[in-house]
Amino acid sequence: xxxxxxxxxxxxxxxxxxxxxxxxxxxxxxxxxxxxxxxxxxxxxxxxxxxxxxxxxxxxxxxxxxxxxxxxxxxxxxxxxxxxxxx
Numbered sequence: 001x002x003x004x005x006x007x008x009x010x011x012x013x014x015x016x017x018x019x020x021x022x023x024x025x026x027x028x029x030x031x032x033x034x035x036x037x038x039x040x041x042x043x044x045x046x047x048x049x050x051x052x053x054x055x056x057x058x059x060x061x062x063x064x065x066x067x068x069x070x071x072x073x074x075x076x077x078x079x080x081x082x083x084x085x086x087x
Contacts, residue, residue, distance in 0.1 A: 006046040006057050007070075011039045014067075014074045022078065031081060038077040043070060 015035055025031045048054040060066055 001048075001050055001054065003047055003049045004054065006048060006061065007043050008036070008040060010046075010061065010067075010070055011036055011043065011074060014070055015039070015078075018071070018074055018078065022082075025078075025082070030086070034081045034086060035074065035077045038080060039070075039074050042073045042077065 015032060019026050019032070046057055048057045
């Protein structure tokens with residue numbers, strides 16, 4: 001079984017859902033990459049390497065408290081990148 005980074009996938013999906021509220025940034029890839037990188041640095045890593053590991057992580061992802069925490073991290077990152085843009 002391959003190693004998989006679940007947090008990266010979850011943060012990208014969360015940003016895709018939230019970016020609708022920020023239409024001025026919807027198509028700006030550097031903005032999105034900065035938000036993803038900042039969010040990943042704030043969130044705990046979630047790697048799985050076995051069937052059991054993947055199952056445990058998938059179970060953790062269904063809890064709304066966990067998803068709420070990730071949503072809050074992504075929103076905080078969006079706001080930080082908006083107020084401190086690079087380049």
